[in-house]
Amino acid sequence: MKKRLRKKFRVGEFREFGFEVKIRLDPALDEEAHWEFLDRWDEEFVDPNGLADGGTLGPEWDFFVWKATRGTLTEEHRKLAKAWLRQAPRVAGFDIGPLRDVHYGWE
Numbered sequence: 284m285k286k287r288l289r290k291k292f293r294v295g296e297f298r299e300f301g302f303e304v305k306i307r308l309d310p311a312l313d314e315e316a317h318w319e320f321l322d323r324w325d326e327e328f329v330d331p332n333g334l335a336d337g338g339t340l341g342p343e344w345d346f347f348v349w350k351a352t353r354g355t356l357t358e359e360h361r362k363l364a365k366a367w368l369r370q371a372p373r374v375a376g377f378d379i380g381p382l383r384d385v386h387y388g389w390e
Contacts, residue, residue, distance in 0.1 A: 292386075293386050298355070298384050298385075298386075299300045299348060299350065299353070299354060299355040299356075299384070299386065300349075300355045300356050300357075300375055300382040300383060300384060300385060301347055301349030301355075301362075301382070301383060301385045302336065302347070302348055302356060302360070302361055302379060302380050302381065302382055302383065303345070303346065303347050303378075303379070303380035303383070304336075304338075304344075304345075304346045304347075304348055304364060304377065304378070304379050304380070305343055305344065305345050305346075305377060305378040305379075305380075306324075306343070306346070306368065306374060306376075306377045307342070307343050307344075307346040307374070307375045307376040307377065308320060308344070308373050308375060309373045309374075309375050310375070311344070312357075313374060314336050316373065317340070317360060318344075320373055321344075322369075323371070324367075325342075327367065327377070328363070328364065328367045329348070332360065332363065333350065333351050333352065334347070334349065334350060334351055334360070335349055335350070335351040335354075336348045336349075339369070344349050347385075348360070348364065349385045350385075355385075357382075358382070361379055361382070364379055365377075365379055
């Protein structure tokens with residue numbers, strides 16, 4: 284495949300990576316506290332780092348995080364997420380997955 288097409292389809296050296304985040308909040312929290320936490324996550328971690336996320340909410344939140352504009356995440360982004368979650372109140376636990384291809388890595 285020609286370089287122009289690899290870039291267009293984001294394959295080869297143009298692949299873009301993101302990672303999965305699973306967050307478990309304190310089970311004693313009410314629904315309003317869950318939404319407050321989500322707002323804080325977006326305002327303090329996602330938005331300032333030029334990221335986007337999407338996923339499911341519930342007892343365990345399962346998100347996929349990727350670059351909001353064209354580009355890729357790195358191990359440094361994973362470290363930033365770990366650091367933010369370690370200091371965040373109300374987090375009972377979390378798991379951060381390895382970097383995966385944003386466009387072809389969905390399982």
